Amino acid sequence: MTDPHLPAVISERRQLINLAYRLLGSLAEAEDVVQEAYTRWYALSEPRRREVAAPGAWLTTVASRICLDLLGSARARRERYVGEWLPEPVPGHEWLGGPAPADPADRVTLDESISMAFLVVLDSMTPAERVAFVLHDVFRYSFAEVAEVVGRTPAACRQLASSARRRIDTSRGPSTTERAEVVRDFKRAWETGDIDALIDLLDPQATAAADGGGLALAFRDPITGGEQIAHAWMAIAASGAELTLMERTVNGQPGLVAQLGDAIVSVYAFDIADGRITRIWVIRNPEKLRPWTAD
Numbered sequence: 001m002t003d004p005h006l007p008a009v010i011s012e013r014r015q016l017i018n019l020a021y022r023l024l025g026s027l028a029e030a031e032d033v034v035q036e037a038y039t040r041w042y043a044l045s046e047p048r049r050r051e052v053a054a055p056g057a058w059l060t061t062v063a064s065r066i067c068l069d070l071l072g073s074a075r076a077r078r079e080r081y082v083g084e085w086l087p088e089p090v091p092g093h094e095w096l097g098g099p100a101p102a103d104p105a106d107r108v109t110l111d112e113s114i115s116m117a118f119l120v121v122l123d124s125m126t127p128a129e130r131v132a133f134v135l136h137d138v139f140r141y142s143f144a145e146v147a148e149v150v151g152r153t154p155a156a157c158r159q160l161a162s163s164a165r166r167r168i169d170t171s172r173g174p175s176t177t178e179r180a181e182v183v184r185d186f187k188r189a190w191e192t193g194d195i196d197a198l199i200d201l202l203d204p205q206a207t208a209a210a211d212g213g214g215l216a217l218a219f220r221d222p223i224t225g226g227e228q229i230a231h232a233w234m235a236i237a238a239s240g241a242e243l244t245l246m247e248r249t250v251n252g253q254p255g256l257v258a259q260l261g262d263a264i265v266s267v268y269a270f271d272i273a274d275g276r277i278t279r280i281w282v283i284r285n286p287e288k289l290r291p292w293t294a295d
Contacts, residue, residue, distance in 0.1 A: 036066055041055070086283055203226055
């Protein structure tokens with residue numbers, strides 16, 4: 001017999017992917033979580049499925065609990081990770097013109113809550129803080145609903161979300177147009193070897209982190225200081241690799257993508273304040289670049 005809940009269940013996929021990506025920082029893991037949630041749904045007997053009044057809520061609860069378990073084991077995995085661990089970047093479109101391409105995972109909704117800066121802060125939280133904050137503040141679930149996922153009282157979940165919220169920068173950042181101008185100037189200065197222009201574009205206290213995962217060449221420790229970063233980028237330019245830099249949206253914000261031949265080898269995300277770059281995140285781990293090579 002056809003599942004009467006089938007249309008409602010299928011329609012939840014985008015929401016579940018959006019949720020799992022924010023909780024895990026990995027599109028690949030988010031897809032696995034959603035697949036597991038659906039597997040558990042269809043493992044229920046037909047009478048049991050018919051008893052579920054809201055399949056979407058059931059799937060959200062299950063997916064969130066799976067993510068919570070994964071987050072609990074992630075810290076141990078990170079200790080074995082080679083170099084910096086950064087969230088997996090989500091592909092977007094060119095800054096100007098052209099629609100955003102379709103994504104096999106029903107591409108994550110592009111908004112501030114998937115910016116690289118936001119995800120990096122989320123990754124510094126405890127698993128319970130992260131789940132409570134994302135469910136309540138981003139997806140607007142009540143603390144009673146969050147409590148069912150986290151296994152704590154609603155009051156405790158409120159405290160978790162409040163603790164997480166204090167780490168989030170709520171100040172209004174520059175517009176997309178302003179961000180794009182700064183990143184485009186950075187691209188131009190890098191391509192022309194204008195180190196003075198690069199230094200001017202970088203905040204003196206800027207930091208840069210790279211994620212190669214031991215599978216691609218990347219600096220192991222973050223670089224601090226605008227001048228130091230500028231010199232590092234000049235060294236990359238002088239390495240002899242004929243990179244093609246492309247303007248692309250990275251996690252909903254202007255970024256850059258480096259292509260070598262036909263392969264995407266690096267994705268660059270930026271944080272910008274007061275007209276200067278304050279942080280650069282470089283993702284080079286080829287396993288995290290698979291969604292980009294599929295475009």
